[in-house]
Amino acid sequence: MKVLLVDDEEELVTALAERLSLRGIEALWATSAEDALRFLETRSFDLAVLDVKIPKIDGLQLKKRMQNMRPSMKFIFVTGHGSDRDFQTGVSEVGADYYLVKPLKIEDLIVKMKEVLEG
Amino acid sequence: MTLWSSFKPAFWDHEDVASGPYKHLFNFRRMWKLAVFSTAAVALAPLIFMTVVDYNVNQQAIESDIYYQTARLVSNTRRSISFFLSERRSALNFIDKDNSYQALGDPLRVTALLENLKKGFGGFTDLGVIDDTGLQHTYVGPYNLAGKNYSDQDWFKELRSGEAHISDVFLGLRQQPHLVVSVKHDLPTGCFYVLRASIDTQQFNDLISEVEVSGKGDIFLVNTEGVLQTASRLFGSTLGRIPVTVPAFSDKTRVLEIKSAGEEFITGYAYISGTPFVLMAVKKKSELLKPWNETRKKLVVFLVLSITTILMVILGVSTYLVNQIHAADHKRVMTLHKVEYANKMASLGRLSAGVAHEINNPLAIINEKAGLIKDLISLRNETAADDKLLGLADSVLASVERCANVTKRLLSFARHMDVRLQPLDIEEILREVLGFLGREAEYRSIEVHVAVNPDVPKIESDRGRLQEIFLNLFNNAFAALGDGGRLDVTARRSDAQSITVNVRDTGCGIAQADLKRIFEPFFSTKTERGGTGLGLSITYGLVQEIGGDISVESQVGQGTEFTIRLPLTLESVRKPKHESPVGG
Numbered sequence: 220m221k222v223l224l225v226d227d228e229e230e231l232v233t234a235l236a237e238r239l240s241l242r243g244i245e246a247l248w249a250t251s252a253e254d255a256l257r258f259l260e261t262r263s264f265d266l267a268v269l270d271v272k273i274p275k276i277d278g279l280q281l282k283k284r285m286q287n288m289r290p291s292m293k294f295i296f297v298t299g300h301g302s303d304r305d306f307q308t309g310v311s312e313v314g315a316d317y318y319l320v321k322p323l324k325i326e327d328l329i330v331k332m333k334e335v336l337e338g
Numbered sequence: 339m340t341l342w343s344s345f346k347p348a349f350w351d352h353e354d355v356a357s358g359p360y361k362h363l364f365n366f367r368r369m370w371k372l373a374v375f376s377t378a379a380v381a382l383a384p385l386i387f388m389t390v391v392d393y394n395v396n397q398q399a400i401e402s403d404i405y406y407q408t409a410r411l412v413s414n415t416r417r418s419i420s421f422f423l424s425e426r427r428s429a430l431n432f433i434d435k436d437n438s439y440q441a442l443g444d445p446l447r448v449t450a451l452l453e454n455l456k457k458g459f460g461g462f463t464d465l466g467v468i469d470d471t472g473l474q475h476t477y478v479g480p481y482n483l484a485g486k487n488y489s490d491q492d493w494f495k496e497l498r499s500g501e502a503h504i505s506d507v508f509l510g511l512r513q514q515p516h517l518v519v520s521v522k523h524d525l526p527t528g529c530f531y532v533l534r535a536s537i538d539t540q541q542f543n544d545l546i547s548e549v550e551v552s553g554k555g556d557i558f559l560v561n562t563e564g565v566l567q568t569a570s571r572l573f574g575s576t577l578g579r580i581p582v583t584v585p586a587f588s589d590k591t592r593v594l595e596i597k598s599a600g601e602e603f604i605t606g607y608a609y610i611s612g613t614p615f616v617l618m619a620v621k622k623k624s625e626l627l628k629p630w631n632e633t634r635k636k637l638v639v640f641l642v643l644s645i646t647t648i649l650m651v652i653l654g655v656s657t658y659l660v661n662q663i664h665a666a667d668h669k670r671v672m673t674l675h676k677v678e679y680a681n682k683m684a685s686l687g688r689l690s691a692g693v694a695h696e697i698n699n700p701l702a703i704i705n706e707k708a709g710l711i712k713d714l715i716s717l718r719n720e721t722a723a724d725d726k727l728l729g730l731a732d733s734v735l736a737s738v739e740r741c742a743n744v745t746k747r748l749l750s751f752a753r754h755m756d757v758r759l760q761p762l763d764i765e766e767i768l769r770e771v772l773g774f775l776g777r778e779a780e781y782r783s784i785e786v787h788v789a790v791n792p793d794v795p796k797i798e799s800d801r802g803r804l805q806e807i808f809l810n811l812f813n814n815a816f817a818a819l820g821d822g823g824r825l826d827v828t829a830r831r832s833d834a835q836s837i838t839v840n841v842r843d844t845g846c847g848i849a850q851a852d853l854k855r856i857f858e859p860f861f862s863t864k865t866e867r868g869g870t871g872l873g874l875s876i877t878y879g880l881v882q883e884i885g886g887d888i889s890v891e892s893q894v895g896q897g898t899e900f901t902i903r904l905p906l907t908l909e910s911v912r913k914p915k916h917e918s919p920v921g922g
Contacts, residue, residue: 299698322705
């Protein structure tokens with residue numbers, strides 16, 4: 220499983236990437252939309268975990284551009300601005316495959332990533 | 339409950355906390371008084387004025403009519419009596435002119451004349467001829483009065499300088515009331531003689547008694563000393579004395595009011611010229627005014643009924659209108675408060691969301707770093723068995739989770755500003771809201787018990803409204819509770835369409851006088867402690883918005899219980915199209 224983590228909080232995204240790596244998941248990270256798109260030009264990923272709000276471009280637009288480049292990619296959004304009850308609403312509204320609220324539980328994230336990839 | 343409290347309008351005890359130069363505009367009691375008094379003044383003043391004027395005009399007209407009728411009666415009767423007396427005096431004058439002094443000295447001739455007088459006029463009882471020395475030398479009648487000398491009697495002395503004389507009524511020798519008419523005849527020799535006739539007063543009395551007098555009145559003759567010359571129904575028989583003063587002389591018929599023995603009399607009188615008689619017609623004023631008094635009673639009843647009706651209408655209409663204004667103002671104030679409250683809640687929501695977001699990101703970093711530390715500790719052989727390190731990492735993660743729960747609740751609370759119907763578990767809502775107060779309950783040793791009957795189904799309602807309702811009620815309960823108090827929250831199914839939630843505390847309670855005003859805006863018993871008086875009024879409004887109702891019972895010193903009935907479904911509230919998208 221190849222995962223791209225995109226969040227403007229470097230401290231968060233690096234730690235998360237390392238934790239996923241420790242669990243056998245190949246996780247690369249980017250702290251801006253440009254970096255994320257640049258990664259996609261050279262690499263392919265099964266799934267992207269995107270923050271809903273990142274500088275200069277919001278997660279939705281980034282998702283569209285990434286999807287254009289890699290149509291088979293799956294997306295999970297994370298946000299610090301929601302509650303558990305907003306999952307379903309968030310999923311339908313932003314067109315994400317799944318939607319999680321920070322702070323994340325690593326186990327939950329991995330389960331959801333697997334669920335999303337398995338369809 | 340007094341009668342007044344049953345009829346007291348809703349605005350009567352209204353107290354607006356608004357102040358400033360326009361405060362008087364919201365003084366509904368003053369508004370009501372102004373409406374009542376000004377309308378009553380405008381409506382009643384012309385009515386009372388016209389009634390008083392009409393009353394006086396009518397009374398004057400009736401009194402004037404009574405005076406006129408009395409004057410006419412007296413005047414007509416006076417003419418009859420004058421005619422009666424002057425007729426007899428003229429008869430004597432005719433005899434006097436038609437017979438010589440010598441002829442009148444013949445008793446046979448005088449007897450014949452008396453018979454003719456009796457037949458022609460009636461009432462004559464005797465006839466005598468008196469010379470200028472006062473000696474009656476000829477007399478025809480029932481008594482032997484020939485040779486009687488009248489020279490020392492007043493009437494004879496008066497007659498010396500006059501032409502005729504009519505005496506008062508007196509009894510005389512016959513002990514029968516009669517009067518005497520005397521006419522003087524001057525002789526060419528300078529001497530004179532007098533023709534004197536007695537007249538029985540029976541005809542006189544008949545003449546008077548035939549006169550009809552209204553108002554249980556009476557008409558009679560008196561002399562100037564008040565001695566009755568004819569019988570009187572009111573004052574007794576002939577020669578009795580009347581109890582009222584004989585009015586002063588007037589050559590015209592007059593009417594005046596006389597009071598006697600506490601009774602008012604309308605008295606018409608006329609001095610009969612050439613006689614000692616005064617004709618008096620006396621009528622009881624109370625009897626004469628009886629018809630008027632009846633009319634007056636009807637007038638007063640009509641006036642009282644009119645005034646009562648007008649006042650009732652004015653009171654009813656004024657009360658209704660001011661009540662409507664009061665209700666409209668109440669709605670206006672409630673709307674303003676709701677807008678104010680909604681703005682406040684929106685600001686609070688934005689603030690909560692902002693704070694939660696700002697906290698969530700660093701929390702996420704702490705979470706991931708602590709998770710990584712735990713991962714590294716677990717994966718490295720030298721630290722994998724270090725339970726203390728693992729415990730520390732777990733403790734950090736648990737704290738992060740606790741903080742995350744707080745921010746999630748804040749966000750959840752902040753997001754439910756619009757009505758959004760969804761199936762809700764009431765127990766979950768109650769416990770969620772109580773979660774905000776859990777720490778305070780713990781510090782203050784307040785026991786909180788939640789008991790939801792298993793038969794309580796999910797209800798279709800608005801999560802945000804329910805959260806606000808219960809948060810307000812729980813906050814109120816916590817404010818009323820002392821340390822170590824108890825809060826019981828129970829829910830049960832009340833009927834097929836609704837559930838009932840009871841929030842009961844063992845706090846200080848609410849006074850009965852305050853209970854009925856507790857849902858009014860700005861009513862607060864906690865103003866000194868910073869209460870705005872909006873909480874329960876907003877709660878009331880929120881319960882109504884989601885189709886429920888709320889009531890309260892309380893005993894001072896024992897506690898308060900709020901009962902909220904909530905419908906199972908609410909189709910009247912329109913669902914919003916969608917909620918604002920979430921941010922990251």
